[in-house]
Amino acid sequence: MTGIESLPVRDELRGKTPYGAPQLDVPVRLNTNENPYPLPEELVRRIAERVTEAARTLNRYPDRDALALREALAGYLTRTTGFSVSPAQVWAANGSNEVIQQLLQTFGGPGRTAIGFEPSYSMHGLISRGTGTGWLSGPRREDFTVDTRAAAEAIAEHRPEVVFVCSPNNPTGTAVDRETVVALYEAAQAARPSMVVVDEAYGEFSHRPSLLPLIEGRPNLVVTRTMSKAFGAAGLRLGYLAADPAVVDAVQLVRLPYHLSAVTQATALAALEHTGTLLGYVERLKGERDRLVRELRAIGCEVTESDANFVQFGRFEDAHATWQALLEHGVLVRDNGVPGRLRVTAGTPEENDAFLDAVRAVTKENPR
Numbered sequence: 001m002t003g004i005e006s007l008p009v010r011d012e013l014r015g016k017t018p019y020g021a022p023q024l025d026v027p028v029r030l031n032t033n034e035n036p037y038p039l040p041e042e043l044v045r046r047i048a049e050r051v052t053e054a055a056r057t058l059n060r061y062p063d064r065d066a067l068a069l070r071e072a073l074a075g076y077l078t079r080t081t082g083f084s085v086s087p088a089q090v091w092a093a094n095g096s097n098e099v100i101q102q103l104l105q106t107f108g109g110p111g112r113t114a115i116g117f118e119p120s121y122s123m124h125g126l127i128s129r130g131t132g133t134g135w136l137s138g139p140r141r142e143d144f145t146v147d148t149r150a151a152a153e154a155i156a157e158h159r160p161e162v163v164f165v166c167s168p169n170n171p172t173g174t175a176v177d178r179e180t181v182v183a184l185y186e187a188a189q190a191a192r193p194s195m196v197v198v199d200e201a202y203g204e205f206s207h208r209p210s211l212l213p214l215i216e217g218r219p220n221l222v223v224t225r226t227m228s229k230a231f232g233a234a235g236l237r238l239g240y241l242a243a244d245p246a247v248v249d250a251v252q253l254v255r256l257p258y259h260l261s262a263v264t265q266a267t268a269l270a271a272l273e274h275t276g277t278l279l280g281y282v283e284r285l286k287g288e289r290d291r292l293v294r295e296l297r298a299i300g301c302e303v304t305e306s307d308a309n310f311v312q313f314g315r316f317e318d319a320h321a322t323w324q325a326l327l328e329h330g331v332l333v334r335d336n337g338v339p340g341r342l343r344v345t346a347g348t349p350e351e352n353d354a355f356l357d358a359v360r361a362v363t364k365e366n367p368r
């Protein structure tokens with residue numbers, strides 16, 4: 001047996017740890033922003049039918065261009081945002097992480113840089129590193145909103161090839177204004193020009209309209225989405241983007257041939273037939289998210305405004321000790337390393353009650 005350190009791995013990977021939230025077996029798991037509702041039985045049956053059909057031709061490679069799926073995704077985006085999207089503007093991959101990886105392989109890479117406004121989704125930086133793209137940490141205000149002027153200045157100074165804007169932002173839940181995205185896009189075009197990637201993984205949970213219509217007339221703007229959250233299908237691994245068709249053509253240069261299995265395509269198509277029911281769960285979760293915000297504030301926590309299916313709360317002298325104490329009460333939340341703060345995913349009403357009881361107990365045991 002040899003250790004990783006004895007292997008000739010790339011220098012920038014040495015001493016690094018892989019991404020991953022603890023997968024612990026506890027009664028209440030609210031740490032990975034999953035949807036707590038299992039897929040409805042009717043949809044489970046439809047998936048079985050569609051997958052059975054796909055299984056009959058598994059001797060063949062799948063549709064490399066995922067045409068039927070892209071058409072269904074374009075229809076979903078058009079219906080839910082009111083902005084008309086064509087299949088040629090949509091691309092899908094195994095989770096939005098893979099979409100982001102393909103974007104960085106296409107527009108980043110050695111000698112190039114990407115910027116995000118942190119704290120934000122740590123995979124933007126990690127996938128940058130994995131693709132040899134330099135990572136730049138841009139600023140955020142104390143209240144976790146993006147300071148348009150400071151962010152535009154950082155873009156002008158560093159001239160990154162890729163700019164990430166996460167809205168709603170993980171782990172803070174903060175949405176980004178349309179005007180801010182427009183200003184950052186303009187700053188990014190003036191600097192080089194570069195690609196602006198708006199990560200809307202939590203878009204369906206927002207109080208605000210999608211930023212998707214901003215792709216109109218902005219050929220270097222990409223919006224990424226996922227079926228992992230609103231669709232309650234994290235296990236499916238299906239993410240997608242919408243952008244100018246030229247962006248879709250460009251990512252063809254790096255995608256692996258037949259990257260999206262026939263089983264994945266069939267399952268995603270089945271889920272897209274049930275968007276009405278699935279978006280009903282989203283409405284319930286938005287209500288629970290708002291309740292978490294209210295009740296955490298009533299307990300005396302400082303809570304960041306949230307447009308996502310999770311809530312950032314604090315402030316704790318030692319956030320990790322509070323994380324541990326909540327775990328001892330059977331509740332797993334996430335410590336994203338934001339000083340004094342933790343993040344909780346909105347679960348079922350019962351899970352949220354258990355979480356709130358645990359917070360009450362822990363704050364009573366250790367008054368802040």
Ligand SMILES: Cc1ncc(COP(=O)(O)O)c(C=O)c1O
Nearest residue numbers: 095096097121170201226228239
């Ligand atoms: C902001 C953001 N983007 C992208 C993803 C990746 O989602 P997936 O690869 O499951 O589509 C996540 C997952 O937590 C996320 O929080």
